Amino acid sequence: MSISLDHVFHIYAKKTPFEQLGLNDVCLDLKNYSFTALVGHTGSGKSTLVQHITGLLLPDKGKVNVDEYQITPNKKQNKDIKKIREKIGLVFQFPEYQLFEDTVLKDVAFGPKNFGISEEEALKRAKEALKQVGLNETYFERSPFELSGGEKRRVAIAGIIAIKPQVLILDEPTAGLDPQGSVSMMKLFEGLNKQGTTIIMVTHDMDLVLEYADHVIVMKDGCIAKECSPIELFSSSDYEELSLDYPHVFEFAKMLQTKGFNIDLEKVKNIDSLADQIKKGRDKKYE
Numbered sequence: 001m002s003i004s005l006d007h008v009f010h011i012y013a014k015k016t017p018f019e020q021l022g023l024n025d026v027c028l029d030l031k032n033y034s035f036t037a038l039v040g041h042t043g044s045g046k047s048t049l050v051q052h053i054t055g056l057l058l059p060d061k062g063k064v065n066v067d068e069y070q071i072t073p074n075k076k077q078n079k080d081i082k083k084i085r086e087k088i089g090l091v092f093q094f095p096e097y098q099l100f101e102d103t104v105l106k107d108v109a110f111g112p113k114n115f116g117i118s119e120e121e122a123l124k125r126a127k128e129a130l131k132q133v134g135l136n137e138t139y140f141e142r143s144p145f146e147l148s149g150g151e152k153r154r155v156a157i158a159g160i161i162a163i164k165p166q167v168l169i170l171d172e173p174t175a176g177l178d179p180q181g182s183v184s185m186m187k188l189f190e191g192l193n194k195q196g197t198t199i200i201m202v203t204h205d206m207d208l209v210l211e212y213a214d215h216v217i218v219m220k221d222g223c224i225a226k227e228c229s230p231i232e233l234f235s236s237s238d239y240e241e242l243s244l245d246y247p248h249v250f251e252f253a254k255m256l257q258t259k260g261f262n263i264d265l266e267k268v269k270n271i272d273s274l275a276d277q278i279k280k281g282r283d284k285k286y287e
Helices: 046-053 081-087 104-114 119-132 149-161 179-194 206-212 230-235 248-258 271-285
Strands: 003-012 020-030 035-039 061-066 069-071 088-091 167-171 198-202 215-220 223-228
Touching (some): 003 046, 035 046, 104 119, 149 179, 179 206, 198 206
Parallel strands (some): 035 215
């Protein structure tokens, strides 16, 4: 599906002393089937941008196009927002706070039912989504409020997956999770992307960007400062001007490279791939 922003502006607290420009003339065509990372320092406009894509915020000027639907400044014209939200799922930073039903299965089935899916089909989708996030049938009739933090997160994400959106927006998806939980969650999203779901991930974690993203959009002061691949971003001469941290693995790989190690930075995604590059460089040295 196609998503584009056409000269979008958004102003917070209009006509008050606290007026602030959230988005400043943003033009963007999001890549279909990509795993896109949306990065930038706090207040750069990341969350504001994704809330415009889902219609949670309306532009003050410009328009958002989602396939044949449009989101415009005119509230009366925006009659298709529910249809847009069926196509685009948004996983908030702490989605577990959205749980409300008395059983896990009912909670996950609520989303599909809300979009007109029959109860039988909604329950079928809910069971499939729960298994996708690693929760088997022993969880179906349990109260979501009795689960651990990580399990609640999985239930909430299953509720979005059950709607079967074509685009999944993730706002800091690993916030509050332990390292093992973070890896498990990211592998889930990576799998969904490989199955054809477009992923847009809002994050401050550059290691996640390096390992999982194939496209990066950098926000700064409500504008798009840069749009490129992860390797192009981290290798760019103006990277430090964007107020972003380096991925730990990439930073270490660059240090080794300056020490004379033969490392292909384009193949460094995580610790395992870095170790593989070090081994290959060592083997070539002793050939």
